[in-house]
Amino acid sequence: MKKLFEKILRWFDELGLAFRGVLLASRYKNFYLPALLGFLGFGTLLNLFSGGLSSFSLIGASGFLGALKIIANAFFGVFGVNKNLLDWLPIFFLALLQGTLIGLIVFVYKKNKEKAEGAAESVGIVAGLAILGSGCPTCGTTLLAPLIGTIFSGSSFAVAGLLSGVITFLAVLVAIFSFKKVGFETYAIIKSENYNRKKKNHEEIA
Amino acid sequence: MKKLPRILGLVVVGGLLLLAIITSTTKTTPLSEKIWDERTTFGSLDAKNYFIVYTDLMCPYCNLYAQEVYHNESEFEQYLADNDILYEVRVTDMLYDANGIKHSQTSAEGAYCAKREGKFWEYYHAALTALEEDYYNKGIGNSKTAPKIEDMTRAYWLNLGKEIGLSESFETCFNNREALEEINKNTAKANSVAYGLPSFAFNKYETSGYDPTWDFSIIKEMYDAGLKSK
Numbered sequence: 001m002k003k004l005f006e007k008i009l010r011w012f013d014e015l016g017l018a019f020r021g022v023l024l025a026s027r028y029k030n031f032y033l034p035a036l037l038g039f040l041g042f043g044t045l046l047n048l049f050s051g052g053l054s055s056f057s058l059i060g061a062s063g064f065l066g067a068l069k070i071i072a073n074a075f076f077g078v079f080g081v082n083k084n085l086l087d088w089l090p091i092f093f094l095a096l097l098q099g100t101l102i103g104l105i106v107f108v109y110k111k112n113k114e115k116a117e118g119a120a121e122s123v124g125i126v127a128g129l130a131i132l133g134s135g136c137p138t139c140g141t142t143l144l145a146p147l148i149g150t151i152f153s154g155s156s157f158a159v160a161g162l163l164s165g166v167i168t169f170l171a172v173l174v175a176i177f178s179f180k181k182v183g184f185e186t187y188a189i190i191k192s193e194n195y196n197r198k199k200k201n202h203e204e205i206a
Numbered sequence: 207m208k209k210l211p212r213i214l215g216l217v218v219v220g221g222l223l224l225l226a227i228i229t230s231t232t233k234t235t236p237l238s239e240k241i242w243d244e245r246t247t248f249g250s251l252d253a254k255n256y257f258i259v260y261t262d263l264m265c266p267y268c269n270l271y272a273q274e275v276y277h278n279e280s281e282f283e284q285y286l287a288d289n290d291i292l293y294e295v296r297v298t299d300m301l302y303d304a305n306g307i308k309h310s311q312t313s314a315e316g317a318y319c320a321k322r323e324g325k326f327w328e329y330y331h332a333a334l335t336a337l338e339e340d341y342y343n344k345g346i347g348n349s350k351t352a353p354k355i356e357d358m359t360r361a362y363w364l365n366l367g368k369e370i371g372l373s374e375s376f377e378t379c380f381n382n383r384e385a386l387e388e389i390n391k392n393t394a395k396a397n398s399v400a401y402g403l404p405s406f407a408f409n410k411y412e413t414s415g416y417d418p419t420w421d422f423s424i425i426k427e428m429y430d431a432g433l434k435s436k
Contacts, residue, residue, distance in 0.1 A: 051267070052402055052415030053227070058424070061411055061431035069427070073419055082419035086351035121212040128219035132226060136350045139265050140304060141402035141415035143226035157304035157402075 011180070018183025022100060024190040030110050031186075035103025042102075042127065043078035043095030044071065049134040050091065052141030090168070094130055097175045098123065104182040108189065115185045122178035126171050133168035137161030242392065245321050246295050248283075253292035257432055260396050260405040260414075262301045263313035263333050264355075266348050267416040268404040271425070272334055273342075278422040285426065289433055295330065298393040300403055309358050311389065316363035318385035319376050328370045336366055349418060408432020 025031035048055040048071070055074065059067040073082070078095060080088040101123055109116035135142035137160055144167070145160040241247060241256075261268040272295075275282050286293055297317045301310035313333065320329030342348035347355040367376045379385060396405075405414040411432040417424075 047417075047419075051417035051420075054413050054415035055417055057413040058428055058431060061434070062427045066424075066427040066430070070424060073417075073424065077419050082421075084345075084349045084352065084418065086345075087349045087418070090351070118209055118212050121209075121216045124216045125212070125219050128216070128223045132219070132223055135415065136267055136402075138301065138305060138307075138350055139267050139403045139415070140300070141267075143223070146401045147226050157301065158306060161305070 014184045015176075015180045017187045018180045021183040021185070021187030021190065022104065025104065025107050025186050028107060031103040031107040033103075034106040035099045037099075038102030039095050039099025040075070040078060042098045042130075043091060044075045045127075046091045046095060046130060046134055047074035047077040049131050049143070050077075050087070050136075052135045052143065052145075054141070094168075094172065094175070097172070097179065098126055098130070101126070101175060101179055101182065104179070104186050108182055108185050111189050111193075112185075115189070116182070119178055119182050122174055126175045126178070129167050129171035129174065133164045133171060135164070137164045241292075241294060242296055242395075243294075243321065245324060246297070246326050247292055248294075248327070249286050249292040250290070251292060253290045255289060255291040255409055255433060255436065257291050257293045257409070257429070258296060258407040259294070260296050260298060260300075260400045260403060260407075262298050262310050262403055263317060263330075263337070264301050264307050264310040264347075265403040266342075266350070266352070267418060269334055269337060269342070270348070270418045271404050271416045271420075272330075273338060274420070274422055274425060276331060276334055281422065285429060289429075291429075291433075296392065296396060297330070298396045298403075299389050300393055300396060300400075303393050303397065309355070309363070311386075312360050312363050314389045314393075315380055315383060315385050316367060318389055319379035320367055320370075320372060322379055322385070323372055323376055325370065325372055329367060329372070332366050332370050333363075336362075406432075409436040411435035 022031075048059075055070055059070050062070065077083050077088070078092065080092070083091075101119070105116050105119045105123065108119070132143055135145070137145075138157065140157040140160060142160050142164045144163055145157060148160040148163065241251070244251065259268075259271075261272065263269070285291070297314050299311040299314040301307040302314075303310075317326060317329055317333070320326055337347075341355050346353050364377065364380050367380065399405075400414060402414040404416050406412065406428060408429060409432045411428070411434070413428070
């Protein structure tokens with residue numbers, strides 16, 4: 001029991017250091033550029049999926065300007081434009097988490113390829129789960145609804161709604177675990193680089 | 207060895223996503239056959255183009271779509287006239303059937319009983335306005351994350367009929383649940399062709415779901431896609 005408690009404490013300690021890793025990395029363009037692109041790209045994608053497949057279907061059926069209008073609408077939706085606050089917040093935070101994760105992975109990958117191994121799969125899993133969980137569960141427009149509908153006939157929307165909730169929760173969970181791991185690596189890399197730089201400066205002065 | 211579960215996870219999620227997209231885009235029966243009921247249509251019955259909307263009065267995004275159209279009524283009517291479109295609204299209780307939302311059925315009963323008096327559109331518009339004023343403007347029931355509508359009673363839908371001046375036969379139809387059989391039949395038909403709500407069949411362009419950030423200009427893109435699909 002004591003060991004478990006220590007493990008949990010250590011996990012939260014590392015999560016705290018992961019947050020500090022993000023703060024330290026925010027000065028490097030190897031982090032903030034991919035993070036920004038990831039945040040905007042993933043946020044736009046989640047907004048496009050927020051009405052099921054209707055946006056994609058319309059993009060395919062519209063002309064260039066029409067498609068551009070729909071994509072621009074989804075892009076501005078990342079900042080809450082025309083969005084209901086409660087609809088916007090989960091998308092915003094998921095996109096922020098995913099963007100930060102992408103930024104951290106690129107940063108760690110550029111410094112040490114081996115340490116970033118496996119994290120890219122996590123980004124894919126988070127993205128896939130988040131998209132599967134998006135849409136309106138009550139209205140039956142989640143991507144999962146037709147699939148569930150072929151298995152359960154009567155209460156398919158309710159089952160799809162429940163599953164969407166579980167899947168979105170899983171996406172957040174995987175994202176947090178990956179964030180802790182890569183964020184902690186980032187913290188260690190930056191701290192170690194800073195230490196080595198200072199040591200070298202001292203040696204040069206001496 | 208540690209990599210295997212992650213790759214397996216990625217493959218499972220990717221496969222599930224692909225399967226979901228395939229089932230979402232594969233429909234076996236066309237949404238549009240012949241008109242269900244002339245009393246819920248708008249435009250000429252001989253029109254060259256036929257647009258159908260599957261809806262449920264308790265579906266928030268169906269109503270956001272309908273409100274956007276309603277708020278641009280003159281432009282919408284002009285569009286239908288200019289492009290020779292027959293527009294049909296098919297009210298169902300799909301949310302009762304698939305989700306157990308009680309007032310989905312009650313609201314459909316109100317709409318069907320009003321239809322029997324030839325006042326479907328009056329009731330439909332009155333319902334949209336009432337829901338907007340009583341709930342949506344207060345942030346209740348207007349999205350998937352908003353608090354649910356809890357205090358609604360059966361009388362809410364009965365009173366709507368009274369407010370627009372429907373006769374006693376509406377009340378009788380509503381209280382005796384005379385429209386239930388027709389609703390069940392129509393919802394079963396809708397369930398076999400429509401995935402989710404709202405569902406649209408604009409000529410051969412078929413889609414479901416509505417993004418609440420869309421304004422009327424994007425709705426017109428859907429209509430244009432319908433016209434082009436013929």
